[in-house]
Amino acid sequence: MKFSETIHAAKSKNVSWINNLRLIGMFAVVVLHTASPLLFNYKTVPLGNWMAADVYNATVRFAVPVFVMITGALLLGKDYELGDFLKKRLGRLLLPFLFWSLVYVGYQWYEEIIYFNGGILGNINLVLHQLKIGSSYHLWYVYLLVGLYLIIPIISKFVRNASEKELLYFLAIWVITILISSPYLTRFETAVELRYFSGYIGYLVLGYYLANKQFNFPGVAFIAVLVFICFAIIITIGTYYLEVRTNELSTYFYEPVGPFVVMLSASAFLIAKNVRVKIAPKLERILANAGKFTLGIYFVHALILNILVLNGVSYAIFNPWLSIPLVALLCFVISWLLIWLMSKVPVLKHLTG
Numbered sequence: 001m002k003f004s005e006t007i008h009a010a011k012s013k014n015v016s017w018i019n020n021l022r023l024i025g026m027f028a029v030v031v032l033h034t035a036s037p038l039l040f041n042y043k044t045v046p047l048g049n050w051m052a053a054d055v056y057n058a059t060v061r062f063a064v065p066v067f068v069m070i071t072g073a074l075l076l077g078k079d080y081e082l083g084d085f086l087k088k089r090l091g092r093l094l095l096p097f098l099f100w101s102l103v104y105v106g107y108q109w110y111e112e113i114i115y116f117n118g119g120i121l122g123n124i125n126l127v128l129h130q131l132k133i134g135s136s137y138h139l140w141y142v143y144l145l146v147g148l149y150l151i152i153p154i155i156s157k158f159v160r161n162a163s164e165k166e167l168l169y170f171l172a173i174w175v176i177t178i179l180i181s182s183p184y185l186t187r188f189e190t191a192v193e194l195r196y197f198s199g200y201i202g203y204l205v206l207g208y209y210l211a212n213k214q215f216n217f218p219g220v221a222f223i224a225v226l227v228f229i230c231f232a233i234i235i236t237i238g239t240y241y242l243e244v245r246t247n248e249l250s251t252y253f254y255e256p257v258g259p260f261v262v263m264l265s266a267s268a269f270l271i272a273k274n275v276r277v278k279i280a281p282k283l284e285r286i287l288a289n290a291g292k293f294t295l296g297i298y299f300v301h302a303l304i305l306n307i308l309v310l311n312g313v314s315y316a317i318f319n320p321w322l323s324i325p326l327v328a329l330l331c332f333v334i335s336w337l338l339i340w341l342m343s344k345v346p347v348l349k350h351l352t353g
Contacts, residue, residue: 020287022070027329029301032063033328034328038050040249042247054240058233058235067141069210077212097139100300100351101130101139104130108135170197177197199257224268224274227266231264235264239252293340304338
């Protein structure tokens with residue numbers, strides 16, 4: 001039996017948890033970018049301060065994988081007309097992407113990171129090059145999203161017609177590919193070509209599967225919490241161990257398409273799905289509003305964070321165990337308010353994502 005035929009009743013289920021998870025993931029991204037500068041200062045900061053960055057980085061590494069899983073949960077398993085899907089998804093993304101990319105090009109020029117002194121053609125080529133590679137460090141996710149949108153109409157046909165066994169088969173080979181691609185397990189690599197199962201495509205399928213699979217045994221949420229805590233600790237300690245051993249920052253445990261982050265992300269997804277938190281109706285409406293602007297918040301938060309840092313508001317304002325989440329929260333709220341205000345202006349609302 002097709003897996004999609006076993007979940008028809010789930011179409012009407014409450015998916016507010018997905019909106020909440022999207023918001024948590026967005027805040028996690030801001031925490032990650034707030035803490036990262038400290039993470040790279042291992043040689044110059046007290047160990048206790050550096051450990052704060054390590055702990056926060058490890059704990060929030062689920063953010064982008066969970067975004068992809070949410071995309072899979074919401075978009076896979078549906079029948080799409082190719083042109084309509086690409087027009088709707090890429091069309092919605094293209095204008096805000098171009099706008100914010102140019103904003104970050106202007107910001108780099110303002111900060112004298114790039115210079116427009118090559119004549120008209122030279123300056124145009126410089127801008128086009130920035131658009132090709134990404135004009136800010138965080139925009140890599142948008143390029144990833146474009147690639148995922150290109151494959152979704154294809155992989156969705158597989159998902160819609162696959163049995164649960166076939167979905168698990170795909171995910172199993174994806175995990176095996178991740179494992180044998182890890183630096184410490186490359187001895188197990190063979191000449192068998194497994195790249196067809198690699199990358200973020202696995203997160204799409206994993207998100208669809210976990211969102212719709214009903215685990216009929218008690219304690220799912222408790223087990224997911226334990227797994228999340230265990231892998232957050234493993235990532236934290238593993239990164240610290242490699243840092244001490246090599247005296248350089250190693251991202252081995254942080255890799256988004258790596259075994260540790262896969263487990264962290266899957267458990268975070270299941271926690272959000274299975275843990276029910278009672279929220280006041282007014283707060284729920286506020287969160288629902290913020291959930292509509294997560295892409296816009298993603299676009300602008302790096303700019304807001306840079307401006308805060310330039311004005312002395314960073315992890316260094318006081319103890320980073322407190323300053324990192326507080327600065328991240330401030331950045332998140334300012335970004336949300338800016339995007340919300342832009343959404344109220346007719347000429348700007350299409351730039352909010």
